[in-house]
Amino acid sequence: MKSKLSGALALIVICLVLLNGCKEPDSNTTASIVLVPKWGNSDFALNTLYPNTAGDSLRFSKMKLFLSEISLIKSDGSKELIKDIAYFNMTQSDPTILSATSSIFPPGDYTGISFNCGITDAQNNTDPTQVSCPNPLCADNEMYWGATLKYTYTKIEGNVKRFGSSLFSIFIYHVGLSANRRTISLQKPLTFTKDANNQLKIDLDIRKILDGNDPLNMATDYNTQTTDNYPLATRFADNIATAFSIE
Numbered sequence: 001m002k003s004k005l006s007g008a009l010a011l012i013v014i015c016l017v018l019l020n021g022c023k024e025p026d027s028n029t030t031a032s033i034v035l036v037p038k039w040g041n042s043d044f045a046l047n048t049l050y051p052n053t054a055g056d057s058l059r060f061s062k063m064k065l066f067l068s069e070i071s072l073i074k075s076d077g078s079k080e081l082i083k084d085i086a087y088f089n090m091t092q093s094d095p096t097i098l099s100a101t102s103s104i105f106p107p108g109d110y111t112g113i114s115f116n117c118g119i120t121d122a123q124n125n126t127d128p129t130q131v132s133c134p135n136p137l138c139a140d141n142e143m144y145w146g147a148t149l150k151y152t153y154t155k156i157e158g159n160v161k162r163f164g165s166s167l168f169s170i171f172i173y174h175v176g177l178s179a180n181r182r183t184i185s186l187q188k189p190l191t192f193t194k195d196a197n198n199q200l201k202i203d204l205d206i207r208k209i210l211d212g213n214d215p216l217n218m219a220t221d222y223n224t225q226t227t228d229n230y231p232l233a234t235r236f237a238d239n240i241a242t243a244f245s246i247e
Contacts, residue, residue, distance in 0.1 A: 029107040031198035033070060033100045035088040036247070037063060040207045046090055052211040055163035056218045058171075062157040063090045063206070064143060066136060068119045069183075070102070072110040072190065079114055080105050082200075085123055087136030087143075107194040111187060113202070117240055118153035118181030125150070145176065149227065152176045154240065156206070160218045171222040173236050180226065180237035186246050201247040208243035209236065 037044035049057045067086045071079035086100035119137075128139040137143075143152045153176045159168040192198045210216050214235055224232040 029105055029192050029194050029196075029198065031082065031102045031105075031192060031200045033083055033086055033102055034199055034201045035067075035086075035098045036201050036203045037090065037098075038203055038205045038207070040205065044206055046092060050207070052207070052218070053215060054211075054218070057161045058158060058210070058218070059160075059168075060090075060156065060158035060206070061092055062155055064088070064141070064152075064156075065117065065154040065204075066119045066143070066151070067202075068116045068123060070115040071113065072105065072192075073112040073114055073185065073187075075109070075111055080110070085119060085136050087141060089141070102200070105192070107192050110190045110192070112185060112190065113188075113200065113246060114183065114185045115202075116181055116183050117237075117244070118176070118178075119151060120181075121178055123151075124178070149176060152226075153180065154236070156209070160222065162218055169222070171218065172225065173223075173233075174225040175233045175236050175240075176226050177233075180233055182237055182241035184241055184244050186244060188246050190246075203245045203247060204240075205243045205245070209239045212239055212242060214239055 039050045042050070044060075044063075046060050046063075049059050051057055065088055067088070068084060069081065070083040070086060071081045073079055082102040082105045083100060084103075087097060088100075089097040123137065126137045128137055128144045131138050133140045137151070143155070144150065145152055152174050154173065156173045158171055160171050161168045190200070216222075216232075216235070216239075221232055221235070223229065224236065226233040
């Protein structure tokens with residue numbers, strides 16, 4: 001009898017160990033991914049005048065962009081994908097969209113984030129008529145160029161009153177194509193807690209895009225829709241890659 005009891009207890013222990021080993025990992029954490037536009041150290045808003053280094057005054061009417069493959073970086077350098085694509089938007093006519101909800105991911109400590117400014121080639125091949133809002137690639141977001149060029153990655157528009165002038169002229173930056181997608185990695189310790197109101201805040205300093213290490217001359221570098229001015233589109237893409245940080 002003792003032998004049978006011991007055998008039964010051993011079998012129970014083995015079953016408990018196996019059940020514990022097969023238990024799904026605790027991964028019910030989400031986060032709000034928030035884009036925080038800035039102009040240098042100032043909050044960014046539409047229809048507000050901002051000075052650049054050259055003494056020009058700029059005001060913005062539109063800011064739209066895609067981020068894709070938003071991932072958290074683990075201590076071993078591997079990545080945890082938390083959002084495949086996010087669309088952020090500030091315009092004068094549409095509701096402002098500066099937040100997206102992540103997928104479910106494991107809670108814990110991470111060393112930073114990685115993402116693309118722009119979308120992947122697979123995402124770029126999406127037919128906008130086949131997806132409906134709130135899908136970021138839906139036609140209502142007006143980010144689709146057509147079957148040849150496909151999606152715009154970033155749109156920034158506004159007006160500039162150049163130094164010494166009393167008149168405003170337009171600036172337009174519509175940048176897309178695979179060559180202008182940029183992958184950004186930002187290092188900073190981050191902790192996400194199970195069942196908490198986690199936030200991942202990504203700052204975008206728009207001043208660094210137009211008035212950073214490679215400042216755009218608003219007299220000559222004021223318009224690109226990518227294919228009509230490849231060099232300017234490339235400079236824009238290089239500049240925006242330096243403009244992100246995390247809080």
